[in-house]
Structures are given as structure tokens and as C-alpha cells.
Amino acid sequence: MTAVPRTRRIGSRATRRLVDWGLPVIALVVLVALWWLATIVFSIEQFLVPAPDDVIEAFIGQSGFLLEQTWVTLLETVQGFAVAVVVGISTAMSIAGSRLLEKMIYPLLLAVNAVPKIAIAPILVVWLGFGPFPKIVMVFLLCFFPIVISTATGLKSTPAELTELVRSYDASRLQVFVKVRFPYALPQVMVGLKTAISLAVIGAVIAEFVGADAGLGFVIVQSGASADTPLAFAAMALLGVISIVLFYGLNALEKVILPWAEENR
Amino acid sequence: MIKLTHVSHVFAGRQGEVHALDDITLEVRRNELVTLVGRSGCGKSTMLRMVAGLLRPSSGTVTVAGEPVGKPRQDVSFMFQRAALLPWRTVLDNVLLPVEILRLDRAAKRRRAHELLELVGLAGFEKRLPHELSGGMQQRASLCRSLIQDPLVLLMDEPFSALDALTREELSIELQRIRMEREMTIVFVTHSIEEAVLLADRVAVLSPRPGRLRKIIDVDIPRPRTLGRNAYADRVAEVSAELHELLMPAPMAPEGAG
Ligand SMILES: Nc1ncnc2c1ncn2[C@@H]1O[C@H](COP(=O)(O)OP(=O)(O)OP(=O)(O)O)[C@@H](O)[C@H]1O
Numbered sequence: 001m002t003a004v005p006r007t008r009r010i011g012s013r014a015t016r017r018l019v020d021w022g023l024p025v026i027a028l029v030v031l032v033a034l035w036w037l038a039t040i041v042f043s044i045e046q047f048l049v050p051a052p053d054d055v056i057e058a059f060i061g062q063s064g065f066l067l068e069q070t071w072v073t074l075l076e077t078v079q080g081f082a083v084a085v086v087v088g089i090s091t092a093m094s095i096a097g098s099r100l101l102e103k104m105i106y107p108l109l110l111a112v113n114a115v116p117k118i119a120i121a122p123i124l125v126v127w128l129g130f131g132p133f134p135k136i137v138m139v140f141l142l143c144f145f146p147i148v149i150s151t152a153t154g155l156k157s158t159p160a161e162l163t164e165l166v167r168s169y170d171a172s173r174l175q176v177f178v179k180v181r182f183p184y185a186l187p188q189v190m191v192g193l194k195t196a197i198s199l200a201v202i203g204a205v206i207a208e209f210v211g212a213d214a215g216l217g218f219v220i221v222q223s224g225a226s227a228d229t230p231l232a233f234a235a236m237a238l239l240g241v242i243s244i245v246l247f248y249g250l251n252a253l254e255k256v257i258l259p260w261a262e263e264n265r
Numbered sequence: 266m267i268k269l270t271h272v273s274h275v276f277a278g279r280q281g282e283v284h285a286l287d288d289i290t291l292e293v294r295r296n297e298l299v300t301l302v303g304r305s306g307c308g309k310s311t312m313l314r315m316v317a318g319l320l321r322p323s324s325g326t327v328t329v330a331g332e333p334v335g336k337p338r339q340d341v342s343f344m345f346q347r348a349a350l351l352p353w354r355t356v357l358d359n360v361l362l363p364v365e366i367l368r369l370d371r372a373a374k375r376r377r378a379h380e381l382l383e384l385v386g387l388a389g390f391e392k393r394l395p396h397e398l399s400g401g402m403q404q405r406a407s408l409c410r411s412l413i414q415d416p417l418v419l420l421m422d423e424p425f426s427a428l429d430a431l432t433r434e435e436l437s438i439e440l441q442r443i444r445m446e447r448e449m450t451i452v453f454v455t456h457s458i459e460e461a462v463l464l465a466d467r468v469a470v471l472s473p474r475p476g477r478l479r480k481i482i483d484v485d486i487p488r489p490r491t492l493g494r495n496a497y498a499d500r501v502a503e504v505s506a507e508l509h510e511l512l513m514p515a516p517m518a519p520e521g522a523g
């Protein structure tokens with residue numbers, strides 16, 4: 001335990017990477033071991049809480065099927081997220097660009113966001129059927145709000161000195177936006193995207209719970225009905241993997257395109 | 266070059282009106298460097314912003330090169346107290362920002378940018394991001410940016426006041442060197458009496474609330490000037506003392522009915 005802070009202080013690139021990856025892996029291993037131990041010590045029934053090896057067995061046994069369902073859910077998630085990014089950022093731009101629009105749209109947004117999304121899920125099935133569409137819409141609904149809010153906040157947080165600076169060159173509104181306001185907002189936009197991506201997976205699963213014939217959420221519902229708990233756990237683990245991969249993907253993207261952001265906030 | 270005629274300005278603040286400037290008449294000659302001193306809140310920044318075309322006076326007229334100032338002009342550039350560099354742009358790209366916005370000749374200005382960076386001792390730092398520079402280096406980059414458009418007029422609002430004393434003196438000396446290389450009309454706001462005397466051809470002293478022009482002092486000390494030991498120490502001391510007296514509030518004497 002004491003070795004960890006020391007390696008961090010030495011902080012060479014390789015050791016830091018080892019720490020970044022190693023620590024979460026250690027935590028995961030410990031957690032799984034505890035889980036295993038608990039199922040043995042308390043001799044918990046498999047259909048209540050399966051042991052890790054049951055889950056792995058379930059995964060290996062139906063890996064083709066599970067990966068297919070993972071792909072379905074991943075696709076819904078990414079599509080819904082992408083739509084939310086495009087629509088969300090444009091909405092935020094119009095909010096930040098015009099007081100009038102802000103006054104018109106903001107309360108509406110808040111009201112829509114206050115509606116519990118689960119309540120909408122069955123209606124979406126009625127409207128859009130069992131295909132991927134209601135899932136994409138649900139993902140969109142969950143992602144949209146955090147993206148709008150943080151983008152709008154970012155766009156409105158341009159420091160006065162930067163605005164004055166470009167004004168002193170008599171820059172057009174477009175130039176101010178492209179050269180200063182938008183890039184300045186990007187770290188804040190990323191905050192919104194990261195919040196949204198975690199919600200995105202949840203959105204897909206909610207929609208799949210309500211009405212679907214494919215996807216990991218569908219697998220969980222089905223295995224619940226047949227008391228195949230190990231399979232449900234395998235599906236949940238895959239959902240976790242999707243979330244983590246997407247989140248860290250965004251993180252990596254941020255590091256590449258916004259190397260300046262970390263030092264300035 | 267710059268002419269303010271009976272300029273007054275009133276801000277409509279939240280707690281009533283703020284009379285920021287009152288009947289200022291001042292002419293800054295071509296290639297002259299006027300330093301503007303005065304206590305905090307006496308309207309120095311307001312005055313500069315009017316010359317820059319960022320703010321319209323409530324009354325009176327401001328002209329630059331004989332033309333009334335309506336909007337910001339290309340040949341007038343502004344340097345702020347904070348470096349105001351864009352954090353995602355390299356030093357070089359920051360210096361070239363005005364070139365992009367004003368749509369100037371890129372290739373020529375690129376060469377000029379390298380020259381300017383060299384001149385202020387930033388050669389080799391072109392590709393760095395602002396957060397990788399010290400405060401003094403950032404302010405140097407900011408100076409290069411305000412010079413890239415080859416302005417006729419340079420307005421500087423306490424440009425060095427966030428820096429330590431030595432860096433500040435270095436930059437003052439660099440500014441004098443730049444002025445020898447290229448003629449420019451400069452209005453320089455400062456809180457430092459030393460800086461005011463070191464740089465100025467004339468010092469304009471403002472008095473606060475409302476901002477009025479209190480006095481203009483000619484600084485007839487030969488250049489280049491330095492803050493250290495020099496042959497004109499007496500004259501420097503004299504001017505500094507005078508400024509000091511003007512800036513320090515007079516002992517509370519009853520002003521009578523007025
Ligand atoms: N946008 C504004 N709205 C209302 N009042 C303002 C505004 N800008 C400045 N003022 C007021 O006008 C007066 C002059 O301000 P200004 O910034 O020009 O002073 P200054 O001489 O530059 O002060 P400092 O030395 O502290 O920078 C101050 O009393 C200030 O409160």
C-alpha cells in the first residue's frame with residue numbers, strides 16, 4: 001500500500017500509466033474476490049446471487065448471442081448520443097446567442113427535463129414500435145439536457161478580457177464565436193458529454209426494458225423471467241463495459257483535442 | 266494624433282449614475298508617449314476604451330489621426346493588464362490572431378511575428394502554449410500581438426502591473442527599444458510613478474470622481490532612461506516628487522462651500 005504514493009511521486013510516464021491502469025484493476029480484482037467469498041461463505045443460491053464463475057460460464061456459454069445483443073445496445077446508445085450532441089450543441093448556441101431565445105426555450109427545457117423519462121418509455125413504444133427508434137429517442141432525451149446546459153454555460157463564460165480583445169479588432173460576431181467563444185466553451189462541452197454518455201446507456205436499457213426484442217436490457221428482462229440470474233449478471237457486466245469504454249473514449253478524445261484544458265481549469 | 270475635446274462620460278450604474286470622466290481635453294502628439302496616472306477609479310481605462318472605439322463618450326469628441334472614432338480602428342491596438350492570450354493557441358498563433366481577424370497578409374506577418382518574438386526574447390517559444398509560460402513571458406507575447414498589426418497608436422492599460430518589479434523594468438526598457446525601432450503614439454496607463462517617469466514624454470495626472478485632468482507634466486529627461494543610477498537622477502527625483510504630491514490626497518482641508 002505504501003508503495004503506491006511513492007511511485008506516483010516519482011511519476012515517470014511508464015509508472016504513471018501503470019498506476020492509472022493498475023489501481024482500478026486491483027480494485028476490481030478485490031471486489032470480485034469479495035463477491036466470490038460472500039457467495040461461498042453465506043452459501044447464497046445461484047438464482048439469487050450467482051458466483052463470478054457462474055457468470056463467466058454463462059458468458060462463455062452464450063458469448064455469440066451476448067455480443068450480438070451488446071452490439072444492438074451499443075448502436076442505440078451511440079446513435080442517440082450523436083443526435084443529442086448535434087441537437088444539444090445547436091440549441092445551446094441559440095440560447096447563448098440570443099437573450100430572447102434563452103427566455104423562450106429555457107423554462108421549456110427545464111419543464112421537459114423534469115418529466116421522469118421512464119414515464120415516457122411506454123408511450124414511445126406506442127408511437128414508434130419495438131425497433132431501435134424508441135431506444136434512440138430515449139437515449140437522446142436523457143443526453144440532451146446535460147449537453148445543452150453545460151454547452152450554454154461554457155459559451156456564456158468567455159472572460160471579459162478576451163471579448164474586449166477581439167472587439168478591439170472590430171471582429172464580426174461570427175469571428176468572435178469561432179475564434180474565441182466556442183473553443184473557450186469546449187472543456188465545458190466535454191463535461192456535458194461525459195455526463196451524457198453515462199446517462200446514454202441507462203436510457204437505452206430503460207427503453208429496452210419496456211419493449212424490445214433485442215439488446216442487453218431485453219436479455220436482462222428475459223433472464224429475470226426464467227430465473228437465469230447468471231445470464232442477467234453477464235449482461236449487466238457488459239453494460240458496465242460499454243459505459244466505461246464510452247466514457248474513457250471521450251476522456252481520451254478530450255486529452256487529444258484539448259491538451260490546454262487541464263491546466264486552465 | 267489623438268485628440269479628446271471636452272470629453273465627459275457618465276455610466277448608468279446600478280446604484281445611480283457614475284460620473285467617470287468630466288470635460289477632458291487632451292491632445293497626444295504624433296509619436297509621443299503620454300503616461301496616464303491617477304488613483305483607482307478616476308477613469309483612466311474609460312478614457313483608453315474611448316480612444317480604442319470600445320466605448321462612446323456621453324459628450325465631447327474623440328479623434329484619432331483627425332478622424333472621429335466610431336468603431337475600433339485597425340491602426341489602433343490595445344494591450345490589457347492581463348495577457349489575455351487564448352489558452353489553446355500557441356504563442357505564435359496568439360500573436361497572429363489579429364492578422365486572422367483583420368485579414369492581413371499572412372506570410373509577411375508570420376515573418377514579422379518571429380521578428381517581434383525575437384525582439385522581446387521569446388525566440389524558441391513560438392510553439393509553446395500560454396500555460397507553459399511565466400507571467401512575464403505571457404505579457405511579452407501579448408505585447409507582440411498588439412504590435413503585429415503595425416499600429417500607429419498603442420493603448421496600454423497597466424500592461425506591466427501584474428509583473429514583478431524586475432520583469433516590469435525589463436519590459437519598460439524593451440518598450441523603449443521597440444519605440445526606437447518603430448515610431449508609435451502611445452498612451453500608457455500606470456499606477457507606478459517610476460514607470461510613468463521612465464517612459465513618458467508627458468505625464469497626464471487625473472483626479473478622481475469625477476475624472477478630471479489635473480495636470481500635465483513634461484518629462485524632459487534624455488533617453489534611453491533607466492531606473493538605476495543615471496546622470497539625471499535629480500530631475501527624475503523632482504518629477505517623481507511632484508507626481509507623488511499630486512497623487513497623494515491632500516490633508517483633509519475644508520474646501521469651503523463648493
Ligand atoms: N461598465 C461600467 N458601468 C458602470 N460604472 C463603470 C463601468 N466601468 C467603469 N465604471 C466606473 O467608472 C469609473 C472609472 O472607471 P475606470 O475603470 O475607468 O477607472 P480606472 O482609472 O481605470 O481605475 P483603475 O486604476 O482601478 O483601473 C469608476 O468609478 C468605475 O466604477
Ligand SMILES: [Mg+2]
Pocket residue numbers: 309310311422
Ligand atoms: Mg483601469
